[in-house]
Amino acid sequence: MRTIGLIGGLSWESTVIYYxxxxxxxxxxxxxxxxxxSLIWSVDYTTVEDLIFADRWDEVSTLLTGAGRNLxxxxxxxxxxxxxxxxxxxDDVERAVDVPVLHIADxxxxxxxxxxMRKVGLLGTRFTMEQPFYRDRLAAHGFDVLVPPREQRELVHHVIFDELVxxxxxxxxxxxxxxxxxxLAADGAEGVILGCTEIELLISEKDSAIPVLPSARLHAEAAAGFALAG
Known part of the structure; x- marks a missing residue:
């Protein structure tokens, strides 16, 4: 069995789901x-949260790249x-190590x-819903991604940071x-991506009119499959 390295604490509330x-x-x-x-390198979430809100992604990269090298x-x-x-x-972490990095969007x-599915909704942080790094990676798999309008995006974002983490x-x-x-379903979404790992603590199939796609669970299951294939 291969050994899985988890860069966690992002936040620890959802790292528990992975384990x-x-x-x-x-x-x-x-x-x-x-x-x-398995191995877990868990960071202090307040540290990285402060960095992303200050748009200091280079420092986030340095921190998580170091975690990846250690693992x-x-x-x-x-x-x-x-x-x-x-x-x-x-991508930064992947370039810094010699082992595969399984991307959550994949x-x-x-x-x-x-x-x-041909069209899916996406809920997540403002960064995930609005910036291209995640949506473009999803779109490369051959389906359309819908996000809520701005006011709803703000609500989703604030619930994540003020409550779920x-x-x-x-x-x-x-x-x-x-x-x-x-x-989102009314706009044609056939399913909804729970694109923040903490959302799975709040939302399940019974709360949704359309199938939910729990990103942490899917990511963890893919990792387990990789480990067992070794």
């Missing part, structure tokens, strides 16, 4: 009390940046292709997200 899903999939495949060979040195055979937003520096894109789950926010998903 749980990866180990569940390994146990399901191998049976008994098997679990994954490789400790024996990781595959790296994951456990975040959609911070996948903006995925894991999501593969699932959308497998389901035959702090472990706060509010019914009012769940209802607001559900209404935004309804609007």
């Amino acid at each position: 749980q899903i990866i180990n569940q999939r390994v146990r399901e495949r191998l049976g008994g009390s098997h679990s994954a060979n 490789e040195e400790f024996g990781a055979d595959l790296l994951l940046i456990c975040s959609n937003t911070f996948s903006r520096v995925s 894991a999501v894109g593969a699932e959308i292709r497998a389901r035959g 702090r472990g706060v789950l509010r019914e009012s926010s769940r209802d607001a997200y559900a209404r935004i998903i309804d609007d």
